[in-house]
Amino acid sequence: MLAIPFIIFVFIFYYLPLRGWVMAFQDFRPHLGIAGSKWVGWLNFKLLFEDQRFYEVIRNTLAMNLLKLLFGFISAVGLAVILNEVRVYFFKRVVQTISYLPHFVSWVVAGNIIISMLSRGGPLNQFLLSIGILQEPILWLGQKSLFWLIIALTDVWKEVGWNAIIYLAAIASIDPVMYEAADIDGAGRIKKIFYITIPSIMPTIKIIFVMNIGWVLSMGFYQQYVLNNSLVAEVGEVLQLYVIKYGINMFRFSYATAAGIFQTVVSLVLVFIVNKLIRATD
Amino acid sequence: MSKFRTREDLFLDTLIYLFLIFLTFITIYPFLNVLAISLNDAIDSNRGLLGIWPRKFTLYNFQNILSDHQIYHATMISILRTVIGTVLGLTASTVFAYVLSRKDFFLRKFLTAFVLITMYLNAGILPIFFLYRELNLINNFLVYVIPGMVTAFNVIVVKKFIEQLPDSLVESARIDGAGELRILVRIIVPLSLPILATIALFIAVYQWNAWFDTFLYASSRESLSTLQYELMKTLQSAMRNMGSSSVDYVQSATSQMTTPQSVRAAMTIIATAPILVVYPFLQKYFVKGLTLGGVKE
Numbered sequence: 001m002l003a004i005p006f007i008i009f010v011f012i013f014y015y016l017p018l019r020g021w022v023m024a025f026q027d028f029r030p031h032l033g034i035a036g037s038k039w040v041g042w043l044n045f046k047l048l049f050e051d052q053r054f055y056e057v058i059r060n061t062l063a064m065n066l067l068k069l070l071f072g073f074i075s076a077v078g079l080a081v082i083l084n085e086v087r088v089y090f091f092k093r094v095v096q097t098i099s100y101l102p103h104f105v106s107w108v109v110a111g112n113i114i115i116s117m118l119s120r121g122g123p124l125n126q127f128l129l130s131i132g133i134l135q136e137p138i139l140w141l142g143q144k145s146l147f148w149l150i151i152a153l154t155d156v157w158k159e160v161g162w163n164a165i166i167y168l169a170a171i172a173s174i175d176p177v178m179y180e181a182a183d184i185d186g187a188g189r190i191k192k193i194f195y196i197t198i199p200s201i202m203p204t205i206k207i208i209f210v211m212n213i214g215w216v217l218s219m220g221f222y223q224q225y226v227l228n229n230s231l232v233a234e235v236g237e238v239l240q241l242y243v244i245k246y247g248i249n250m251f252r253f254s255y256a257t258a259a260g261i262f263q264t265v266v267s268l269v270l271v272f273i274v275n276k277l278i279r280a281t282d
Numbered sequence: 283m284s285k286f287r288t289r290e291d292l293f294l295d296t297l298i299y300l301f302l303i304f305l306t307f308i309t310i311y312p313f314l315n316v317l318a319i320s321l322n323d324a325i326d327s328n329r330g331l332l333g334i335w336p337r338k339f340t341l342y343n344f345q346n347i348l349s350d351h352q353i354y355h356a357t358m359i360s361i362l363r364t365v366i367g368t369v370l371g372l373t374a375s376t377v378f379a380y381v382l383s384r385k386d387f388f389l390r391k392f393l394t395a396f397v398l399i400t401m402y403l404n405a406g407i408l409p410i411f412f413l414y415r416e417l418n419l420i421n422n423f424l425v426y427v428i429p430g431m432v433t434a435f436n437v438i439v440v441k442k443f444i445e446q447l448p449d450s451l452v453e454s455a456r457i458d459g460a461g462e463l464r465i466l467v468r469i470i471v472p473l474s475l476p477i478l479a480t481i482a483l484f485i486a487v488y489q490w491n492a493w494f495d496t497f498l499y500a501s502s503r504e505s506l507s508t509l510q511y512e513l514m515k516t517l518q519s520a521m522r523n524m525g526s527s528s529v530d531y532v533q534s535a536t537s538q539m540t541t542p543q544s545v546r547a548a549m550t551i552i553a554t555a556p557i558l559v560v561y562p563f564l565q566k567y568f569v570k571g572l573t574l575g576g577v578k579e
Contacts, residue, residue, distance in 0.1 A: 003381045003393065006374070006432060012417075013429045014400040020409020030412075079305070085298050095302050097562055098310050104557045106491030108514045112550045113312045115520060116319070116543070121330045123315060157309065188290050218404070222494065226514075229521045247408045248498075260406030271402050 024258040044258035054242070054259070058217075060148075061238040064224070065216045067152040073209060075160045080167035081197055085189065099161025107158075111226030114154050115141065142231035151223060151236075166208065170201040210278055214271035217263055239263050313554065320344070320547035324540040327547075343548040346540050352504065353512055357552065359423075360490060360509040367427040367489040372482050374431045376474070379440035380466050385449070394441075401434040407498065414499055421503040426495060430488070436481050443477040444470055479567045483560070490556060513549045520546060 019034075024044050026037040048054055079099070086092040102110060117124055118140035125137035140150060174197065182192050212219075221240035228236040237245075239259070247256025314334035319327050323338035331337065347353050381387060382394055411420075419425040447470070455465050471478070493510035500506040520542060 003378070003387070003389070006378045006381070007393065007396070009374075009432055010397060010400060012413075013432075014403060014405075017405030017409040017413045018403070020405060020412055023409065023412075082298055082301065085294070086302065091299075091302075095306050097565060098306050100561070100565070101313070101558070102309060104487055104491075104561050105554050106493065106510055108491075108493055108510050108517060109550050109553050112513065112517050112520075112546055113316050115517065116316055116547070117312050121328075123311075123332050126330060126332055161309070188288070189294055190290070225494075226517065243407060253408050257406055257408050260404075260408065264404050264406065267404075268402055 020257065021261055023254050024261050026254055028254040028257075030253070040254075044254050045262075047255060048258050048262065056234070057237050057239055057242045060235055061217060064148050064151050064238065065219045067148055068155045068219070069209070069212055069216070071152045071156050072159060072163060073205070075156045076163035077167055077198075077201070077205060079160055079164040080171060080201075081193055083164065083168060084171050084197065085193070096161065096164075099164070101161070102158040103162035105158075107220075107222040107226045110154070110158055111223075114227065118150075139231075141227060141229060144232050144235050147232045147235050151227065154227070155223060167201055167204060170204040171197060174200045207278060210274050214267065214274040216270070218267045316547045316550050319544060320551045322544070324544035327544055328541065343540055343544045344552075347545060347548050347552070352507070353509070353549070355505065356507045356512045357509045359506060363423070363426040363492075363508065364486050364489040367430065368482055368486045370427050370431050371433075371436070371485040371489075372478065375433075375436040375440050375481055376471065376478065377466065378432060379437050379444055380470055382437065383441045383444040394438075397432075397434050397437055411498065419499065421500050421506065423506060425499045426489070426492070426508075436484065440474065440477055440481060443474055447473055476567050479564060483564045483567070486560075487557060490553075509549070509553055513546070513553055516542065516546050516549060 022034055023037075025039060025041060026034070027040050028034070028037045083092055083096065086095075116122055119125075120137045120139055124140065125134065128134040129137065140146065178196050178200070179192060182196060187195065217239060221238050224236055224238050224241060228241065240263070243256045243259045243263070246252045246259065311334065315331070318334050318336045319331050320343050321339055321341070322331055322336035323340050324343060326338045378397075382390060382397070384390065414420050414425060414429070419428065451469055451473075452465055455469055460468070491510060493508060493514050496506065496508050496511040497514070501511075
């Protein structure tokens with residue numbers, strides 16, 4: 001009966017907050033509480049769906065998360081395949097150890113480093129100036145047209161080593177007999193990569209890809225929270241930030257809760273569909 | 283594998299090694315550059331510092347921020363929450379996972395689902411905030427370590443590991459008259475050390491890196507601020523100033539010995555250092571842990 005305290009614990013911290021969802025159907029005032037606040041029906045959701053900004057935020061969220069997914073996949077699978085070709089064990093280990101490093105630092109630390117790299121007088125500008133690609137420094141993080149790309153690329157920088165682990169494990173479990181057979185048939189290394197390695201880890205790739213699709217609306221927003229700024233707010237604001245802006249900075253509690261519910265419900269539906277898809281492909 | 287190195291082989295190898303060296307450089311250079319800035323004279327850094335070696339070596343930047351009472355205090359809070367949070371989280375995950383792994387436990391299926399669902403269920407920032415307020419957790423140190431004590435991912439990963447231990451171990455201990463708690467402490471825990479080390483690392487890294495909970499639940503009490511949150515504040519002011527042209531140069535003229543850039547660099551290094559020290563040693567564990575977690579998914 002050791003379980004009882006945990007059941008209560010999980011219930012309180014994960015299920016009990018759902019009670020707050022009724023706020024979305026009220027004109028909630030903290031001093032009146034849920035019992036005393038006025039009921040307004042679906043009004044908050046109606047306002048939400050009428051807000052032009054809301055659609056822009058959804059667009060930003062989807063665009064950035066899909067880009068991250070795409071880049072993240074190609075880079076992680078690519079790194080795993082390339083690392084697998086390395087025969088010098090020590091070298092492989094060193095590269096891997098270093099490649100995990102950014103995963104373990106917070107987005108605050110990573111953000112500070114990225115800002116430092118991309119600042120007006122920072123290394124990237126200096127480098128591009130010195131080889132003559134740029135004539136004058138660019139404020140990289142202030143460019144609306146580049147922001148999504150920067151988000152995707154910095155995410156790759158931070159996570160590629162970590163994400164490659166799972167594919168390396170998948171590659172390690174490929175039967176060596178297949179490679180030997182290919183050798184006898186005279187296949188080169190590139191052929192072996194494309195005809196053995198990649199097809200063999202395809203199931204892993206598929207499962208992880210489909211799983212991640214479920215998170216496109218709710219994937220981590222810390223990165224945007226850290227790198228977003230007034231120059232790019234139009235393209236940089238994601239759904240979570242929108243909720244925070246209305247809920248915390250503007251005290252529109254009910255409205256923000258409605259936006260939060262939208263996010264959770266859509267995510268749950270996506271996860272559900274995706275789970276069905278995985279079962280179907282198996 | 284063929285023993286002959288063909289021309290294709292050699293070409294491919296060169297390409298691979300060059301690429302990986304480039305990748306390693308891209309990954310590590312930003313850290314080393316920031317480290318160099320943190321160890322370089324602040325005014326001198328304004329001329330731009332590209333290398334990974336300080337030009338005018340000084341420890342002043344570190345002395346400066348560590349003598350700042352607020353930052354020192356915040357660092358202590360960070361250490362405290364990491365230690366307490368890891369101990370609590372690890373204990374809770376282990377005990378709960380053990381309970382869920384017992385095949386004779388009648389609620390096992392139901393409870394596993396009950397826990398799994400929480401991975402996808404997110405009530406939202408505000409409902410959670412109001413709940414914490416009712417529980418008196420707002421502006422309370424406990425908000426850092428209590429709500430995150432049990433997380434579905436950790437519980438499930440440990441449960442998975444315990445389940446693949448042979449049942450006969452537990453049975454024979456039970457026949458010898460050992461109680462559940464004794465079985466857990468004497469048999470399960472020693473056998474599960476690899477996975478427990480992984481989980482401990484995950485929790486510790488999470489605790490050390492956390493800043494968003496400080497912002498949401500404790501930002502009105504300075505004495506509860508964490509190092510990451512202090513760093514976040516300096517970052518935000520840097521972001522606000524980004525639009526105005528070359529802010530770093532302007533501000534340095536007014537301050538005496540240090541600049542916002544150098545302060546940020548030194549804080550970034552302090553926030554990174556503990557992780558750098560710990561993770562290479564635990565590498566072999568977390569790779570195993572991650573693959574195990576991945577299998578479930």
